[in-house]
Amino acid sequence: MLKAVHFGAGNIGRGFIGYLLYKSEYEITFVDISKELVESINTYKRYNVIILKDNVEKEEVKNIKAIHIEDEENLSKAIVDADIITTSVGANNLKSIGEKLRNYLKIRKANIDKPLNIMACENALFATNILKNSILEKEDKDFIEYVNQKIGFPNTAVDRIVPNVDIKKELPIDVAVEDFYEWDIDKKAIIGDLNIKGVELVADLEPYIERKLFLLNGAHATTAYLGYLKGYKYIHEAIEDDFIRNIVSGMQEEASLALSRKHNIKKDELGRYASKVIKRFKNSYLKDEVVRVGREPTRKLAGNDRLMMPAKFCYEIGVMPQFILYGIAAGLLFDYKEDPKACEIQNDIKNFGLEKTISKVTGLEENSGLLQEIVKKYKELKEAFGKR
Numbered sequence: 001m002l003k004a005v006h007f008g009a010g011n012i013g014r015g016f017i018g019y020l021l022y023k024s025e026y027e028i029t030f031v032d033i034s035k036e037l038v039e040s041i042n043t044y045k046r047y048n049v050i051i052l053k054d055n056v057e058k059e060e061v062k063n064i065k066a067i068h069i070e071d072e073e074n075l076s077k078a079i080v081d082a083d084i085i086t087t088s089v090g091a092n093n094l095k096s097i098g099e100k101l102r103n104y105l106k107i108r109k110a111n112i113d114k115p116l117n118i119m120a121c122e123n124a125l126f127a128t129n130i131l132k133n134s135i136l137e138k139e140d141k142d143f144i145e146y147v148n149q150k151i152g153f154p155n156t157a158v159d160r161i162v163p164n165v166d167i168k169k170e171l172p173i174d175v176a177v178e179d180f181y182e183w184d185i186d187k188k189a190i191i192g193d194l195n196i197k198g199v200e201l202v203a204d205l206e207p208y209i210e211r212k213l214f215l216l217n218g219a220h221a222t223t224a225y226l227g228y229l230k231g232y233k234y235i236h237e238a239i240e241d242d243f244i245r246n247i248v249s250g251m252q253e254e255a256s257l258a259l260s261r262k263h264n265i266k267k268d269e270l271g272r273y274a275s276k277v278i279k280r281f282k283n284s285y286l287k288d289e290v291v292r293v294g295r296e297p298t299r300k301l302a303g304n305d306r307l308m309m310p311a312k313f314c315y316e317i318g319v320m321p322q323f324i325l326y327g328i329a330a331g332l333l334f335d336y337k338e339d340p341k342a343c344e345i346q347n348d349i350k351n352f353g354l355e356k357t358i359s360k361v362t363g364l365e366e367n368s369g370l371l372q373e374i375v376k377k378y379k380e381l382k383e384a385f386g387k388r
């Protein structure tokens with residue numbers, strides 16, 4: 001049986017990556033930083049994936065085990081034996097995972113010759129490259145040569161909404177998901193065979209990642225931040241609000257303009273994709289909280305992420321992306337106390353002022369046209385909804 005090691009046994013790890021790897025007959029070992037989660041997986045050795053729709057369905061994932069990230073002995077064995085390694089730990093944690101993987105891959109190099117593919121399944125552009133670079137950083141020629149010959153590092157785009165919905169579960173590690181999924185993988189970077197059911201192997205991944213990041217994640221973040229501002233708890237409630245829906249559709253149109261110009265994708269194709277995304281947001285079974293979808297605004301509002309990238313593309317082609325900028329402005333007003341990154345932005349605004357904070361978060365120059373427009377929209381939204 002083929003062996004998979006997956007770092008990050010959270011929502012997407014169990015609800016999507018683990019789910020498809022199991023369907024593809026991989027024996028899965030999860031690796032996590034949470035001792036409690038590792039213990040639960042080793043106690044139950046299985047979990048249910050609950051598909052939230054009109055007629056709820058349940059699928060079982062079985063014969064699983066888990067290793068704690070600090071359990072060097074077992075982790076080393078698992079990495080040496082693996083046919084595939086995947087992650088969904090959050091893009092900010094990839095560097096530390098790469099540093100750990102480096103040592104285990106050296107043990108693998110000395111012990112086994114079979115090919116391996118490693119993929120980072122995170123919401124970020126070319127996340128696998130971040131992982132690969134941290135593995136190879138400061139390495140000698142011999143190791144780099146081994147890695148380049150024996151290990152594939154395909155980038156991917158992963159799409160399935162896996163919320164923290166509170167529903168009746170058989171096991172505490174059961175996970176609830178939407179019906180839809182899409183996992184696109186860069187086929188040029190695969191070494192050996194990679195047979196995962198349900199994935200799409202694509203020749204040019206960039207349009208797929210950007211379409212997903214801008215039209216789904218960008219629209220989701222916009223819905224979350226405006227939803228939070230207007231006092232909604234869930235995404236499905238926020239997207240039914242005409243004011244929010246209008247801005248979200250507008251930002252999708254602006255991002256589609258940028259995508260169609262950059263990748264030569266037909267506008268009506270992007271329109272169909274965008275409408276389907278809105279329909280997915282309306283799924284009331286997901287009970288997806290705006291504070292989950294808006295989490296870590298410093299990452300989501302960064303220059304290389306879901307909102308700033310399409311905004312900059314539009315600006316470069318002479319279009320002021322009014323609707324995307326409302327999303328960014330709303331993100332700067334996201335003052336959810338339990339989110340340390342939201343608090344960081346609020347403290348920076350208090351201590352250093354709005355312009356300096358926007359510049360720090362987005363990477364824009366303080367005197368740039370885009371930044372000045374964000375300031376206007378921030379003030380407008382604050383005036384309208386900031387004192388609720």
Ligand SMILES: NC(=O)C1=CN([C@@H]2O[C@H](COP(=O)(O)OP(=O)(O)OC[C@H]3O[C@@H](n4cnc5c(N)ncnc54)[C@H](O)[C@@H]3O)[C@@H](O)[C@H]2O)C=CC1
Nearest residue numbers: 008009010011012032033088089090091122123160161162
């Ligand atoms: N939830 C979703 O619908 C989707 C999430 N993603 C991406 O997947 C990644 C994970 O998201 P979720 O599953 O929602 O988060 P989550 O918080 O449910 O799961 C993350 C898991 O990674 C573990 N973890 C964190 N640091 C670790 C480390 N250094 N070593 C080992 N384990 C570690 C955590 O303990 C947790 O179990 C993120 O990059 C997210 O953007 C992508 C598509 C969909």
Ligand SMILES: O=P(O)(O)OC[C@H]1O[C@](O)(CO)[C@@H](O)[C@@H]1O
Nearest residue numbers: 123160161162216217220293295
């Ligand atoms: O996982 P992130 O990047 O924090 O953002 C949440 C986003 O990821 C998803 O969980 C899945 O793509 C979306 O629900 C949402 O757009």
